[in-house]
Amino acid sequence: MSERTAAPTETDAPTRADDEPTQTEVTSGSTAVVRALENAGVETAFGVQGGAIMPIYDALYHSDIRHVTMAHEQGASHAADAYGVVKGEPGVCLATSGPGATNLVTGIADANMDSDAMLALTGQVPSDMVGSDAFQETDTTGVTAPITKHNYFASSSDTVGDVVGEAFALAGEGRPGPTLVDLPKDISLGETDREPGAARAPATCIPKTEPDTHEVEAAARAIERAEKPLLLFGGGVVKGNAAEEARAFATEHQIPVVTTMPGIGTMPEDHELCLSWAGMHGTGYANMAITHTDCLIAIGTRFDDRLTGGIDTFAPEAEVVHIDIDPAEISKNIHADYPVIGDAGRAIEAIDTEMDNSPDAREWCEQCLTWKDEYPMDYAAPDDEPLKPQFVVEALDEATPDETIVTTGVGQHQMWAAQYWTFREPRRWVSSHGLGTMGYGVPAAIGARFAADDDETVVCVDGDASFLMTIQELSVAVRENLDITIVVLNNEYIGMVRQWQDAFFEGRHMAAGYDWCPQFDKLAEAFGARGWAVDSYEEVPDAIEEALAYDGPSVIDFHVDPAENVYPMVSSGGANGKFALSEDQL
Template identity: 70%
Template sequence: MSEHQPMPETDGADDGTDRRTDGQSADAAGERPEGAATDAEGAAADAADQTEDATDAAGERAAQTGADSVVASLEAAGVDTVFGVQGGAIMPVYDALYGSEAVTHVTMAHEQGAAHAADAYGAVSGEPGVCLATSGPGATNLVTGIADADMDSEPVVALTGQVPTDLVGNDAFQETDTVGVTTPITKSNYFASSPDTVGEDVSTAFALANHGRQGPTLVDLPKDVTRGETDAQPVEPEVPDTVRVQERAPADEVAAAAETVAESERPVVLAGGGVVKGDATDEVYEFATAHDIPVVTTMPGIGAFPEDHDLALEMAGMHGTGYANMAVTMTDCLVAVGTRFDDRLTGGVDSFAPDAEVVHVDIDPAEISKNVEADHPLVGDAATVVDQLADAMPRSPDTAEWVAQCEAWKAEYPLDYRAPEDEPVKPQYVVETVDAATDDDTVVTTGVGQHQMWACQYWTYTQPRTWVSSHGLGAMGYGLPSAIGARLAADDDQSVVCFDGDGSFLMTCQELVVAVREQLDVTVFVLNNEAIGMVRQWQDAFFEGRRMASEYPWVPEFDKLAEAFGADGFRIEDYDDVPDVVEEALAVDGPSVVDVYIDPTENVYPMVPSGGDNGQFALTEDQL
């Protein structure tokens, strides 16, 4: 069943304050709606109504206002880091955060950055990331990040300010129907209606974001609700009784699937993002290695199976390896775990795994047979169901010839590239060099484009939660703010590296100010080809080379731009620079940016044209 909950119908609004950090009210300029209180009046009332850091008999923070209740609920959920941008309608919540010793707030440069940082925090930690924004433009600026989290099933809780309830629907200053805007891109969202229940709303949103198939939730917080008095105490996150998630698949269906796997001659395990999010990597590893079954991953599933293992075929799909795509095309039994079979993976559905019986394991029944028909649908928690499948196996399939065939495909279609010394630096070489210079548990984040694909293909991922990117939405600009969120979620001894493109980096480079201010140890490699490279590649291949709006006639010197922000800047212009500069940049104890001048003619291959047959991948443009 779906975990989406019915939403109350309402419009969003704000009380007339703008989002300027100096606290100046728009009321002074005559923009305050008639009858609305000024911020100064509200602040005076707040000061009269609140006592500083009050605690109850149990030593817990006692909630005096709805805003206090919001913060207390975050504390009860174990939240230690939140990302956001201050503003008028969310100001009472920020005032309550001022008194919290448990929750650290990271002020981002833009609300989109806050959402992406929270998304990456959830991806690396496995626990919901939290972002805050004010009403109107603050809330709408979160939308890209929320949509990204929804597409990739990342746990995020968004808290948005809203105008007082008596102004909702009046087109008040900075009013937006945030609940209406975000309903299609959240698991659940709430319009907080009372100071007495707002804390429970936040706790429920947190629980739902982390329950079953993870995803984003949102609570819209009218200013009169967060300012209103309450004696409600915080509650720990709890999923509503109406929400049901099936943990185990029916035994008879598991037994039938196991028999199909045992009888197969060419089985493949397809590990999707749900394997990582469901903490099922150990179970998938044990199942595949016990029965000598090759493993392919989706792009969100990178890290679900160690890519240095003999059974690893790495990523399949549009820019997947030739050997992964051959295996998926020729398999007679596809054991797909935690994947939604999106079009970047399947290409044309009719040509995807055409001879396979499909065993589909997924916690969300809505994904079963949505894109690819499942012969054996197994709804349930990935780790649990894979264990069930392992226990039900009557015998191992005879895969010796099949494994040998997959090894032959690896030799026939290796990931390689030409790197003449008299030509510009190849981006693949840079990715490989950084990989060799860092530990296996290094977290890699990316923006979206060619650089993202090179980071997929030429980095060897051996551990889960070390690959963080925008998959389903494909949001350019994701790389840097996600590196910030990943840095704050990762262990102190883990490195965090971001591969970005010049086009993607320009969309969110303002977040460098956050990395510098917080002294976050992140290293950004801008693979600079002075173009939106993937668009240019498609224009050359499918639009007869008409490069409209894909090339940049001028871009800044990103190393100098980094220095202007206060980060360390480096530049790579030829092959001799690469090893030393990579080492120097990684050694910086804080943020650094490396502007890498790469070959502007380099493209991403293999490539399957959109809607094409994965078994007919192109290795050069001439083959498209």
């Protein structure tokens, strides 16, 4: 990975030893902002320059914080989001006022839906011009209030550093989420020598982490008496760094595990207790287990509709133990018979300590294994039909190390990647879940690459429609010489739209397909990356091997079967146990 390309020259940079970290001298609001980021340990930020944010960038010039200039502000927000997912700390993005700030909105909303920690810093017109419809003015705090954990309008050069530090800390506190600080240009330029303190979240926002003793006791008794217990690991297990505790609980008590899509990797998918992920396109055996469990132990999930299908038919036979750090999620969608509010890891350990006996679930475990045999994740790949996308995903998984980081866009390719890649660790699966943002994959791969260790592999599995939405970020990957491999499952459709049109709109393909599609391998070469186009099974291994071996950004354009669909599938609002394995079952 290359270092920052816009470093100060020897004549104007401060003199220091290479390994000596520097702290920005506070002389203005903008330098206080940068000092606050340094105090918080920020190493990398993603953004796009502009007039109102320019003072902050000027202060970054002499900082050790590496800035990655993205091609579009949306790309900056997705890169910061993914950086935070992989790194386990808030990612940082910057944009100027007006269109710069509004271009961040999709990424902020995405992070909000997925509870991803992120700090956005936006420029704003001078304070005395706010409300005058000045050039590139937008009510950024008003626009982003519904999609941030909290946002701030900076009002003083003396306090802006502490505000930024607080916003950073709040983003990662408790249930993570995005925060934003709007920075009027006069506040950034204003003089101050007040140094910001350490990044701290407000005392009023510190969550309850220790579970209530009575809640723990009640949950433990419910689990002990269960005959068909089932663990459901959600994204909160990842955010709470509780995968180790969750796995230990499952294996100690021999309880089968399903995950949500954001929870993929919390339990190794090749473990005998793991039934993979549940929901609309989850495995048949995971959905059968949810349908027939008598005690669902859900950890860190908001029970969204893509998981539950119809609320009335979700886990209909189960008592529900729901562990979550956010009390607002308890009984919001699915009634919790045994709520446990607190940190995921601490709650799991407390329940484990309280339990005297494991539930007798031997017959239940056998039943879950039987469902695995009855509803395998397989697909047909006749030689006389076009290349199957599932085959490509499996070939890529086999060719890469176990702990490869996989980012995706949104659509059919996302589902195939989740279904046919075997994940064994958390923070290896980086995707857009709640908002379902097409175009997330490429900028997310850039953010993940900067967060990952140098010896870790980063792969983006994208679709042709998603790739076209943020393809300009390929220029960033080339400029920064980032070792990422982008695999495009190209069916010349917005594939999931086409699948739904076939299933529910009598095959009327309105605005779902392309009469013409770019040659992505050639386009990659034009950007300065390496490109391959693959049409047959025989070409797949060599193309993957060459792309992974290339030390830089590469793109493989796999021309896959345009008629292939994603199954299993639970129809929207349907019952999880009535999943379809083909279109005629919908």
